[in-house]
Amino acid sequence: MNSGAQITDEMSFQRHGMLESLRTKYGITDESVLEAMATVPRQLFVPAAIKSQAYKDNALPIASGQTISQPFIVAKMTELLGLTGTEKVLEIGAGSGYQTAILATLSRRVFAIERLDLLAREAEQRLASLGFRNVVLKSGDGTNGWDAYMPYDAILVAAGGPGIPEPLVKQLKIGGKLIIPVGEDQSSQNLILVTRKEVGYSQEDFGPCAFVPLIGKHGW
Ligand code: SAH
Numbered sequence: 203m204n205s206g207a208q209i210t211d212e213m214s215f216q217r218h219g220m221l222e223s224l225r226t227k228y229g230i231t232d233e234s235v236l237e238a239m240a241t242v243p244r245q246l247f248v249p250a251a252i253k254s255q256a257y258k259d260n261a262l263p264i265a266s267g268q269t270i271s272q273p274f275i276v277a278k279m280t281e282l283l284g285l286t287g288t289e290k291v292l293e294i295g296a297g298s299g300y301q302t303a304i305l306a307t308l309s310r311r312v313f314a315i316e317r318l319d320l321l322a323r324e325a326e327q328r329l330a331s332l333g334f335r336n337v338v339l340k341s342g343d344g345t346n347g348w349d350a351y352m353p354y355d356a357i358l359v360a361a362g363g364p365g366i367p368e369p370l371v372k373q374l375k376i377g378g379k380l381i382i383p384v385g386e387d388q389s390s391q392n393l394i395l396v397t398r399k400e401v402g403y404s405q406e407d408f409g410p411c412a413f414v415p416l417i418g419k420h421g422w
Contacts, residue, residue, distance in 0.1 A: 294344030295360035299325030315344035345420035367420030
């Protein structure tokens with residue numbers, strides 16, 4: 203066996219461990235989410251120096267002081283959106299592009315926004331080299347949403363803000379869902395699921411979480 207194959211074997215072993223923990227420790231039950239996480243090679247989304255830690259049960263540092271979210275939080279947020287493969291999804295805070303890849307596996311099209319230009323360019327290249335053809339990624343302030351492609355079936359925000367950005371709710375379809383960490387300070391948030399109604403929206407709280415800050419017009 204050559205060393206490339208050994209590395210792949212080691213990574214699939216670790217990926218299997220991650221999936222076990224998502225099922226048993228965290229109670230993720232949506233098989234399509236678990237399957238997507240079994241398919242997307244997370245080790246290609248973390249810096250090369252920490253590749254061996256890619257499947258650990260925590261967030262990891264990426265470039266520009268940002269993080270790739272913990273596998274559980276990626277699974278949980280995706281599961282709460284209830285994707286079936288037909289949706290048009292908006293993602294804010296693409297970072298490494300890992301969550302983008304999971305969303306792109308489970309929906310029809312993903313429009314993703316990342317504030318930091320360097321991260322946006324790297325994520326775009328990574329996703330293209332992995333063969334994702336249903337992702338459009340741009341750099342900018344995602345708290346304004348992306349009105350050119352609205353309305354969205356689902357919106358995922360991967361950074362924590364002080365409240366629910368109004369433009370994002372406006373760009374959701376009636377019945378569409380927005381998942382976002384919201385907190386009064388920058389160090390902790392609660393995971394909030396918003397469902398757009400004919401008039402206004404409803405909110406459900408899925409408990410505490412910790413994200414990097416959502417920085418922008420409708421963020422911090
Ligand atoms: N899902 C990503 C998480 C990256 S961390 C991953 O797993 O890799 C959150 C990202 O949100 C950071 O890259 C940060 O730069 C970005 N961000 C913060 N505020 C933003 C904004 N207003 N618009 C778009 N991206 C933003």
